[in-house]
Amino acid sequence: MTEEQSITKWENGQSFPDIQNLIQLSEIFKVSIDRLVKENDICTISLFYEHKYPMQDIRIFLVRAKNNTYITDENEIMPSQPGSHDFRYEDGDYLYMDTYLGGQKFIGGERVWIRNHAVWAMNYYGESLDENFDIIFLKEALSHVSVSMPFRGPEFYQKGDYMYQCQVQGDFECFSGEERIYCRQKKVYACMFHGGTIL
Secondary structure (H helix, E strand, O other): OOHHHHHHHHHOOOOOOOHHHHHHHHHHHOOOHHHHHOOOOHHHHHHHHHHHOOHHHHHHHHHHHHOOOHHHOOOEEOOOOOOEEEEEEEEOOEEEEEEEEEOOEEEEEEEEEEOOEEEEEEEEEEEEOOOOOOHHHHHHHHOOOOOOOOOOOOOEEEEOOEEEEEEEEEEOOEEEEEEEEEEOOEEEEEEEEEEEEOO
């Protein structure tokens, strides 16, 4: 059987390559083996998306944008809706916006555009649960956002009586999670979030 015939059979789902070839393909296309052998076109979409909009560049921009908006109270713009708080950050072809409503209970969303094309978004809803909630500690925890986990804050952060935790399921392309703050082991804040890439 020729190599082209083998590839055609793989593409049509009639057979799968041996594990060594799967490993090589996984490394070449930088996707998991699971994604390579799924029966839908998620892999194809992901590869197209990665080629057009490099994920690592989006992640790096997202971290920079977060650290130049809500966390530091910079780049707040006129409200886009009654009662909203809006933040905007631009760098070259990249645009980030964060809009939220509320106070003790709040809801909002973050979005990223490249050349006016929406490429990533996240929605969130949360509330402070106790008078001991400290917004300064939350912003300090959020300032430790990383390129590897650019959603909210780090998995764990602690200072004095306060402890921040963030758990995420999924990956940058499709995720959900929850962040919590404890003061002397009592939960004083919780926020749920979800989002991913946009095609």
